[in-house]
Amino acid sequence: MASESQESSLDLNQSETKSRFSIDNLTLSTQESIQGWLFVLGKIAIILFVIGFPMAFAVYLSFTDSNLVNLPGEFIGLENYVWVLNQDVWWTSLKNVFLLGGIVIPTNIIFSFSTALLLREKLRGSTLYRVAFLIPVSGPPIIWAIVWKLILFPNEGGIINAALLELGLIGSYLPFLSDTTLALPSVIMSQMWGFGLSMLIYMAALAGLPASVMESAAMDGANKYQKVRYIIWPLMKPTTFFLVVIQLVLVMRMGFGAVFVMTQGGPLNSTMVPSYFIYQLAFQYNSFGQSAAAAILMFVVTALIALISYKPLQSNAEYYQ
């Protein structure tokens, strides 16, 4: 609001106040910076120690022929990566884990959305159903594999074998876990029932729906299946996206416990998944360099998945102010 004539003197004043303020600001912000870093120091130290440095070390190892007795090994360039990419079992493991995810993720969404919706209906025994759906996700995934092994185990005939035999549907025991065509479906079967947490998240999202949405749908005489399909399901889109993306980013870790317990990757690598392959390379063959290369390839796949799914997740987050 200064007039032309006062401009020069004001200019002087302004520059003086500006410099005074900036000195104050600097001290304040330096103080706050130091305080800020003191607050985050503990977490950052742990992350650097257990993630930062090991990540760099893993990259280094992947370019060497390191193993248990030869550590750190010679630099051998991309040899480990070439080796991994030339292994049939690597590609089998990728195919298996994507098949596993391709079945587990959609069924997770279907089961969790449908059960969340039905549990709203105040049916008798709702609490019992809810607990039944929550049991698998409470405990370690390794137990999923153990209980399903009890049901499917082949040596003396598990419970499914016994039942099928009793019904006369099969003549002899089916080797669910040692047959190359049956083993992978058996592993996948054991992983399909951990949808309880997604169900709870859907339930929270459904409870957050404004009552007016449902009332207006009822007033418009909307058929209830149309109501679910065209009103509720689209409103759940951000939740669905969140659940799908989280599981997609974690897809490369899927199945480790199940494979460890049920098949050890066999028979003939038919149930191998990348995580078990990496574990086996490191701790059964002590081939740290090759294992690190496979782990980094797995990380690249994960990062690509995260990168592709980041945009749609962002745009959908806007639904929630």
Added chain:
Amino acid sequence: MSSDHETIFEDPSTTKGMIERLSAHAYLFVIAALTAGPYLLMASVSLMELGWKPVVPPKVIPEVWGFVNYLDVWLGRTPLLDRGFFGFFVNSLLYASGATLVVLVFDSLAGYAFARLEFAGRDVTFAAVLATIMISPMILFIPVYLMFNEFGLVNTRLGIILPHTISGFGVFLMRQFIKTLPTSLEDAALMDGCSRFGVYWRIVVPMMKPALVTLGIITFITVWNSFLWPLVLARDAALYNLPVALGYFQGQVSTLWAPLMAAAAMTLIPMVVLFVSMQQYYVRGFVLGGLKG
């Protein structure tokens, strides 16, 4: 959650409403049978005093039942397992509570700074902390194992706890929660000359209790159920946690189903109780952390 929300089904007194309810029950029952059925079988087999031998037709109800399998497993009296599950239980408890404590302290401190303080490199650091959520243990376990070996951390309780405290999820959760709190009280305290740490400790922490409970439960259950890190870092059976003990146990005694199922039940039951009773807290973490970003 209001109890009188609009439902989709017709009134139960009408025929249509009855049919809808019956089909819903049928659907839920089938899913529940597939979800919880194996665990009922687990419970039943674990109670069979004479063990379980698959026969045709299969016997799923114990003829003679009792808790002898639980006692044998707890005290390590089962063949091929010379160590009681009591020890593994204590380890699981130590790892889960140790990691939870570390996570609560460091994540709430960092979350407070990221929510309230302006400091150089804050946004970049926060993004880096968030990116840790994506890092799979698979890429870390070899270098961490080799490094911890150098530092004498392999086969120690501290070494097993550390990798369970790295996730940036808790920092994110704390930051999101603190951002929803009003700043007036904090500002007033700062004006009165209270230190930053004083503000954090006396004002923010008490208001953060619900978020701390959420993060605590999520961390505790995750670490209790952890399999890979203890598998890699505990070389000595004395340091196994329950899932790792279970993993080795099932490999050794693939036909001793009754004790194995008792062991699995002992691992699972505390978490079912915790998870089912605290489910609202657990979910709040995901809703706050995941959706309202």
